Amino acid sequence: MRQPGRYVAVPAVIPFKPRNPKSRLSCVLDQDERERFAQLMLCDVVVAAREAGCDPFILATEPFRFGETPVVLDDRGLNEALNDLLSRTPGPLLILMADLPLTTPDAIRRVLSTTADIAVVPGRGGGTNAIFLPRADRFRVSYYGASFRKHLKIAEEAGLSCKVVDSFRIHTDVDEKEDLVELLIHGEGLSRAYLEELGFSITIEKGRVGVERKREGSAQTP
Amino acid sequence: MRQPGRYVAVPAVIPFKPRNPKSRLSCVLDQDERERFAQLMLCDVVVAAREAGCDPFILATEPFRFGETPVVLDDRGLNEALNDLLSRTPGPLLILMADLPLTTPDAIRRVLSTTADIAVVPGRGGGTNAIFLPRADRFRVSYYGASFRKHLKIAEEAGLSCKVVDSFRIHTDVDEKEDLVELLIHGEGLSRAYLEELGFSITIEKGRVGVERKREGSAQTP
Numbered sequence: 001m002r003q004p005g006r007y008v009a010v011p012a013v014i015p016f017k018p019r020n021p022k023s024r025l026s027c028v029l030d031q032d033e034r035e036r037f038a039q040l041m042l043c044d045v046v047v048a049a050r051e052a053g054c055d056p057f058i059l060a061t062e063p064f065r066f067g068e069t070p071v072v073l074d075d076r077g078l079n080e081a082l083n084d085l086l087s088r089t090p091g092p093l094l095i096l097m098a099d100l101p102l103t104t105p106d107a108i109r110r111v112l113s114t115t116a117d118i119a120v121v122p123g124r125g126g127g128t129n130a131i132f133l134p135r136a137d138r139f140r141v142s143y144y145g146a147s148f149r150k151h152l153k154i155a156e157e158a159g160l161s162c163k164v165v166d167s168f169r170i171h172t173d174v175d176e177k178e179d180l181v182e183l184l185i186h187g188e189g190l191s192r193a194y195l196e197e198l199g200f201s202i203t204i205e206k207g208r209v210g211v212e213r214k215r216e217g218s219a220q221t222p
Numbered sequence: 223m224r225q226p227g228r229y230v231a232v233p234a235v236i237p238f239k240p241r242n243p244k245s246r247l248s249c250v251l252d253q254d255e256r257e258r259f260a261q262l263m264l265c266d267v268v269v270a271a272r273e274a275g276c277d278p279f280i281l282a283t284e285p286f287r288f289g290e291t292p293v294v295l296d297d298r299g300l301n302e303a304l305n306d307l308l309s310r311t312p313g314p315l316l317i318l319m320a321d322l323p324l325t326t327p328d329a330i331r332r333v334l335s336t337t338a339d340i341a342v343v344p345g346r347g348g349g350t351n352a353i354f355l356p357r358a359d360r361f362r363v364s365y366y367g368a369s370f371r372k373h374l375k376i377a378e379e380a381g382l383s384c385k386v387v388d389s390f391r392i393h394t395d396v397d398e399k400e401d402l403v404e405l406l407i408h409g410e411g412l413s414r415a416y417l418e419e420l421g422f423s424i425t426i427e428k429g430r431v432g433v434e435r436k437r438e439g440s441a442q443t444p
Contacts, residue, residue, distance in 0.1 A: 107388055122390070125400075126407050126424070126431035145426045148407060166329055168344070168393035178347075185348050185370060202348070204367045209348035 012054035012094040016042055018064040024176045044101040044189035052108035082141045089136035097129045101191040102169040117160035121170040122148040130170050180211045234276035234316040238264055240286040246398050250435055266323040266411035274330035304363050311358035319351045323405055323413040324391040339382035343392040344370040352392050402433045
């Protein structure tokens with residue numbers, strides 16, 4: 001991005017927890033289903049990153065294979081693992097969360113096209129869903145809680161200019177049942193197809209949009 | 223937008239219900255506060271629209287004055303009032319909801335810059351938060367429920383090309399207590415300042431971000 005005329009794919013790291021992920025979806029998905037669903041969301045993110053011209057790789061908390069996408073194993077906490085990676089990365093790096101199944105190549109390209117020292121996309125509820133660092137070793141991350149504010153502060157303290165990228169596709173992380181509404185309305189990838197396969201659909205009650213799951217063999221709601 | 227070299231401000235209609243608005247915020251705001259809060263969100267939207275080069279006006283369900291911003295009174299339902307307006311508007315029109323206090327001029331400019339027959343910005347939960355129509359009389363709206371899908375379908379049936387604009391700032395409508403988190407984190411206008419004046423602030427419990435309201439004279443939480 002920084003060398004006109006020379007194109008180098010930006011590495012994109014996607015942290016991933018293979019085992020027992022997305023526990024806040026336990027009310028509608030059992031553990032096997034959550035693991036499969038999380039992998040398919042990851043797949044949607046990997047495909048979007050690749051189409052945007054990135055070289056995605058997975059940072060996994062335990063041994064995990066994911067087709068031909070490289071997997072780096074690191075069983076430390078998210079911040080420790082990522083900050084170690086950043087400190088060893090003098091070039092560009094995109095950090096993308098794995099639960100962003102609405103992400104599109106266009107949205108990622110808007111993140112990568114920043115002319116600031118950092119581009120961030122906030123997640124709903126104060127989190128940080130994407131960070132692009134043209135020079136990764138100048139930054140450190142601090143996830144959990146209101147991480148978006150923390151990341152703006154870290155950038156400011158390091159004297160780095162920061163661009164907040166305005167994308168609902170990257171803003172929308174899928175953690176809870178009501179987030180599935182967004183995926184069923186806007187998703188186009190494997191994770192949305194899996195939800196439909198499991199019997200999920202949109203409901204409208206008193207003008208409010210929700211989701212329901214019709215289980216095989218169970219009575220259909222009218 | 224359609225006539226290079228000739229600049230004409232795009233009219234932007236903002237529907238607004240002055241009395242007893244935002245009832246889902248009753249758990250944290252009384253009626254007077256909700257009316258004031260709704261007006262300040264409206265003000266934030268009007269300012270952003272004006273800065274983006276629009277001519278905003280308000281479509282109100284009952285008599286209402288709002289500084290120098292024109293107010294059109296129409297006590298019919300939202301769809302009926304807007305569709306009547308659309309049918310009489312052969313030129314461009316932007317429809318913006320009044321509860322989008324994170325809206326920025328940049329986000330609106332991205333909506334206005336579409337080359338499609340319609341640009342829409344979905345709201346969280348299946349709604350439609352902005353619609354830009356370079357030729358308004360070719361379209362009709364159908365709000366309530368999963369209106370985003372309905373609007374895509376209406377466009378398709380009318381043979382109109384449609385661009386979905388990717389903006390979390392216009393995607394984020396403020397209806398419920400948890401939406402106030404977004405305003406406290408990302409807002410920069412009058413409605414955010416009012417929340418702070420009322421004693422609202424961000425809380426973090428078990429890593430989850432929420433809001434609390436400290437009322438004057440009440441004991442401070444530790």
